[in-house]
Amino acid sequence: MFVDRIRIHAKAGDGGNGCVSFRREKFVPRGGPNGGNGGKGGDIVFRTDVHTDNLVAFYFQPLLKASRGEHGMGKNMYGKAGKDAVYKVPAGTLIYRIPSRIFELPLIEETLDVPPPKPVISPGDCELVADLCQENQELVLCRGGSGGKGNTHFKSSTNRAPRQFTEGEPGEEGYFLLELRKIADVGLVGYPNAGKSTLLGKVSAAHPKIAPYPFTTLNPAVGVVEFEGYKRATVADIPGLIQGAHQNMGLGHDFLRHIVRCKLLVFVLDIAGSEGRNPIEDLRCLRRELDLYDPTLSQRPWIIAANKMDLHGVEENLAIIRNRFSDKVIVPMIAANGRGVEDFKMALQTLLNP
Numbered sequence: 001m002f003v004d005r006i007r008i009h010a011k012a013g014d015g016g017n018g019c020v021s022f023r024r025e026k027f028v029p030r031g032g033p034n035g036g037n038g039g040k041g042g043d044i045v046f047r048t049d050v051h052t053d054n055l056v057a058f059y060f061q062p063l064l065k066a067s068r069g070e071h072g073m074g075k076n077m078y079g080k081a082g083k084d085a086v087y088k089v090p091a092g093t094l095i096y097r098i099p100s101r102i103f104e105l106p107l108i109e110e111t112l113d114v115p116p117p118k119p120v121i122s123p124g125d126c127e128l129v130a131d132l133c134q135e136n137q138e139l140v141l142c143r144g145g146s147g148g149k150g151n152t153h154f155k156s157s158t159n160r161a162p163r164q165f166t167e168g169e170p171g172e173e174g175y176f177l178l179e180l181r182k183i184a185d186v187g188l189v190g191y192p193n194a195g196k197s198t199l200l201g202k203v204s205a206a207h208p209k210i211a212p213y214p215f216t217t218l219n220p221a222v223g224v225v226e227f228e229g230y231k232r233a234t235v236a237d238i239p240g241l242i243q244g245a246h247q248n249m250g251l252g253h254d255f256l257r258h259i260v261r262c263k264l265l266v267f268v269l270d271i272a273g274s275e276g277r278n279p280i281e282d283l284r285c286l287r288r289e290l291d292l293y294d295p296t297l298s299q300r301p302w303i304i305a306a307n308k309m310d311l312h313g314v315e316e317n318l319a320i321i322r323n324r325f326s327d328k329v330i331v332p333m334i335a336a337n338g339r340g341v342e343d344f345k346m347a348l349q350t351l352l353n354p
C-alpha cells in the first residue's frame with residue numbers, strides 16, 4: 001500500500017505532578033518538605049529516514065502519543081521524564097496543521113467523486129508547519145508538558161512547611177495533515193503507456209511494473225541513476241497524465257505534486273504515435289497540464305525522451321519535434337531494448353551536473 005497524504009492526531013506526554021511530602025525520620029522532628037518535581041512529558045518527534053518511502057505507517061497508527069512524565073516523589077525524588085516518541089517519515093514530507101474547525105471533514109482522497117464534494121480538507125486550508133526535505137532532519141511536532149513543582153520548591157524562610165505543589169502541564173496536542181512530495185532530481189512525465197517505467201527500469205536498478213495497458217503505474221517510484229565517478233541522481237516515475245489531469249482526470253493531479261520538486265523534467269513521448277496518438281500534440285498537452293497545475297513548472301528545465309523509435313513512421317515525427325524545439329535536448333531511444341539510454345544518461349549528467 002502506498003499512502004502519500006494522511007491525517008493524524010498527535011498528543012505529546014503530559015508532565016508529571018509535583019509531590020507534597022515531608023521528611024519523617026526518627027529523632028529528626030519537623031524534617032521539612034521533601035516532595036520532588038514531576039518529570040517532563042515525552043515529545044512527538046518526526047525524523048526523516050531514507051529507508052521509509054511513504055506514509056503508510058500512519059495509516060495503521062494515526063494516533064501518535066508520547067508517554068507522560070512520572071510524578072515527583074518523596075525524599076526529593078524527581079519523576080522520570082516521559083520517553084520521546086520518534087516517528088520516521090520519508091524526506092519530502094510536508095506537515096500542515098489542520099484548523100480545529102475543519103478537522104472532522106474528510107480528506108480529498110477519502111472521496112471518490114470527481115470533483116470532490118465540498119467541503120473537504122485540502123492543504124490549502126491548512127497552515128504549513130514544516131517541510132522535512134533533508135535526510136535525518138528532525139522536528140519536534142508537539143512538545144511534552146513540563147513537570148509540576150514539588151513542595152520542596154516552595155520552601156522559604158517564611159514558609160518552612162509548604163503544602164503547595166503544581167500539576168504537570170498537559171503535552172501539546174494537534175491535528176495534522178502529512179503530505180509527501182517525492183524528492184527526485186528528475187521527473188518522468190508522459191501519457192500512459194509512453195514507456196516511462198520501462199525507461200526508469202533501464203537507467204536505474206528500480207523494477208517498476210511495465211505492461212501494455214494504460215495506468216500500469218499507480219504510485220510514484222524513485223530510482224537512482226549512477227554516473228561515473230560515483231555521482232548519482234534520482235529519477236521519479238509518476239503515473240501517466242492525460243488531458244484534464246489538472247482537474248483530477250485520469251489518476252488526477254495528485255501525482256503532479258511529486259514532480260514539483262524535480263530540477264529537471266523529462267517528457268517521455270511515444271514518438272511513433274502508436275495507439276492513435278500524436279506525439280507533438282501529446283507534448284503540447286502535457287506541458288499545458290503542468291502549467292495549469294503549477295505555473296512554476298513550465299519554467300523548469302526540460303528535455304524530451306523520444307521513445308519507441310523501433311516502430312514505424314517515427315522519422316517524420318522526430319523531424320517535426322526537432323524542428324520545433326531546436327533549442328531543446330531531444331534523445332531518441334528504444335527504452336524497451338536499452339538503445340539510446342546511455343545518451344539519455346549523458347544528457348542527464350550534463351544538465352544536472354551532479
Ligand SMILES: Nc1nc2c(ncn2[C@@H]2O[C@H](COP(=O)(O)OP(=O)(O)OP(=O)(O)O)[C@@H](O)[C@H]2O)c(=O)[nH]1
Pocket residue numbers: 190191192193194195196197198199209210211212213214215216217218238239240241307308309310311333334335336337
Ligand atoms: N515498441 C516499443 N515498446 C515499448 C518501448 N518502451 C516501452 N514499450 C512498451 O510500452 C508499454 C508501456 O510501457 P510502460 O513502461 O509500462 O509505460 P508507462 O509510461 O510507464 O505507462 P503507465 O505506467 O501506464 O503510465 C509496454 O508494453 C512496454 O513494453 C519501446 O521503446 N518500443
Ligand SMILES: [Mg+2]
Pocket residue numbers: 196197198208209210216217237238239240
Ligand atoms: Mg508506468
